[in-house]
């Protein structure tokens with residue numbers, strides 16, 4: 514399997530684009546090697562510029578729940594393109610998509626569309642601050658909420674700390690309102706509220722997907738809800754990744770905890786750039802032009818992107834069983850790989866939620882970011898490159914969640930498990 518063309522493309526890109534990529538996680542830096550340049554996608558497969566074909570477990574980092582080039586999404590996009598790419602004036606497609614999302618999420622009465630998950634979360638935080646009249650926010654170490662300044666905050670070890678920026682270019686003044694807590698550890702949240710009386714909101718990925726797949730415990734979320742209520746703080750579920758991926762009715766439908774604000778992205782655009790945030794009417798009424806909290810976007814609610822999102826979500830809503838089918842495939846995949854790993858003496862922690870799957874090369878269950886960091890990164894890198902050589906495209910970081918689509922067939926899953934057996938054996942044979 515040659516990858517010369519990818520390498521050539523990468524070298525040229527590096528001359529013009531920092532690191533050769535437009536989003537750092539694509540660069541393969543944590544697993545070694547260089548990224549594949551993609552020529553096309555087809556159902557459950559990716560095809561690179563050298564003509565190699567891979568079973569795709571990344572699915573554009575989540576959005577493509579129906580795989581590449583789903584016929585109904587493709588047709589909806591082409592139809593919309595023929596009416597014009599953008600108007601900067603309202604279209605009915607926006608209301609239709611809004612109606613669909615509102616029908617799926619109990620906690621959302623009204624919604625606003627933006628163009629990325631980052632934008633959705635950034636706007637939701639502003640809204641929470643505007644609504645409560647408070648400045649501070651609580652986030653959890655290991656949860657990712659996009660790259661806006663106040664959310665790019667480093668993990669403080671152990672004790673509650675006011676966050677330090679995790680990137681140069683973010684003034685400490687901008688992150689001094691961000692408090693850090695530990696995922697699945699309610700005492701760490703209590704400490705934040707004990708330290709600070711100006712907390713506008715707690716933001717969490719209820720099914721964390723950016724430290725590997727680490728779902729929050731039900732009990733923990735219930736407690737979190739209680740603490741927010743007692744202190745007049747809002748609870749934000751960042752479901753940019755888990756929304757329409759773990760379940761079609763939001764994490765609230767499987768955890769029993771209702772958030773005040775939900776942020777969405779990825780699947781909601783069916784592969785086009787869409788983000789959204791929604792809440793009950795009273796909160797959304799604070800948003801401009803109804804209320805004083807400013808938020809805007811030239812391409813927000815873009816008609817082509819709305820058409821893709823509408824096609825994807827209406828298909829999901831119509832096929833109520835799709836999530837359980839996807840989940841049994843995802844479960845088969847990680848259980849099969851775990852069994853092969855075990856027979857080579859390798860311990861793997863596995864989990865799934867809907868079409869999301871996660872695995873860690875770790876002796877102990879993973880409940881938070883510190884646990885995730887104790888995983889065997891070298892083993893993951895070997896697994897990743899071994900599977901890639903076999904024709905299976907996994908996310909190039911152990912801190913990412915895997916995704917299957919409706920185009921990921923049972924046969925692809927069985928082939929993946931068989932390939933993993935060869936890869937584990939090669940790794941342990943040294």
Ligand SMILES: *Cc1c(COP(=O)(O)O)cnc(C)c1O
Nearest residue numbers: 629630631657658659751753754
């Ligand atoms: C991907 C992601 C984001 C950021 O979305 P972008 O579209 O990449 O800006 C925010 N929150 C979560 C939970 C995500 O997974």
